[in-house]
Amino acid sequence: xxxxxxxxxxxxxxxxxxxxxxxxxxxxxxxxxxxxxxxxxxxxxxxxxxxxxxxxxxxxxxxxxxxxxxxxxxxxxxxxxxxxxxxxxxxxxxxxxxxxxxxxxxxxxxxxxxxxxxxxxxxxxxxxxxxxxxxxxxxxxxxxxxxxxxxxxxxxxxxxxxxxxxxxxxxxxxxxxxxxxxxxxxxxxxxxxxxxxxxxxxxxxxxxxxxxxxxxxxxxxxxxxxx
Numbered sequence: 001x002x003x004x005x006x007x008x009x010x011x012x013x014x015x016x017x018x019x020x021x022x023x024x025x026x027x028x029x030x031x032x033x034x035x036x037x038x039x040x041x042x043x044x045x046x047x048x049x050x051x052x053x054x055x056x057x058x059x060x061x062x063x064x065x066x067x068x069x070x071x072x073x074x075x076x077x078x079x080x081x082x083x084x085x086x087x088x089x090x091x092x093x094x095x096x097x098x099x100x101x102x103x104x105x106x107x108x109x110x111x112x113x114x115x116x117x118x119x120x121x122x123x124x125x126x127x128x129x130x131x132x133x134x135x136x137x138x139x140x141x142x143x144x145x146x147x148x149x150x151x152x153x154x155x156x157x158x159x160x161x162x163x164x165x166x167x168x169x170x171x172x173x174x175x176x177x178x179x180x181x182x183x184x185x186x187x188x189x190x191x192x193x194x195x196x197x198x199x200x201x202x203x204x205x206x207x208x209x210x211x212x213x214x215x216x217x218x219x220x221x222x223x224x225x226x227x
Contacts, residue, residue: 041064
């Protein structure tokens with residue numbers, strides 16, 4: 001079932017109804033705008049690999065990845081004979097631009113490509129939940145998500161090349177660095193810094209040059225000075 005978020009983003013990128021949900025060959029495309037195929041992906045980018053690789057052979061493609069910089073959780077509970085009660089709270093969890101690498105690790109065999117643009121949206125979202133019956137197992141959630149909607153777009157970041165990805169390396173990072181240093185200066189967990197380094201390495205943004213102790217040592221090329 002399509003979420004409100006997905007529908008709203010299709011409308012944001014293509015105002016004409018006729019340009020949305022278009023068939024291109026054997027694929028259904030979210031939207032076509034100014035000759036560019038637009039695919040909006042809330043789930044893993046890896047699920048789009050084969051589809052995007054096939055479309056890039058003959059089309060320009062824009063892949064839109066929304067991240068929730070801020071999320072409001074709206075929860076509804078229903079009691080017998082009473083109208084649903086609603087509660088709202090701000091989720092303590094939030095995405096940053098670096099969370100794109102959690103998905104990009106499954107997409108580096110497609111990105112970069114001269115016909116491909118990846119646009120990451122830092123958004124404000126609302127997540128709508130309804131209560132479920134009492135959990136049978138401890139790990140089961142006591143709610144289910146019934147919809148997600150867009151409250152606003154805070155920032156857009158566009159990526160076309162490995163250089164665009166490398167621009168996310170934090171100021172003050174040494175030319176030779178480990179993922180521990182990358183995590184500390186970026187303010188992200190080590191596991192996410194490792195995924196970031198992997199994506200940069202696979203796309204040519206950085207390269208492995210050896211070891212520092214037991215840690216892998218990376219090198220980021222310095223920009224050339226103007227003559």
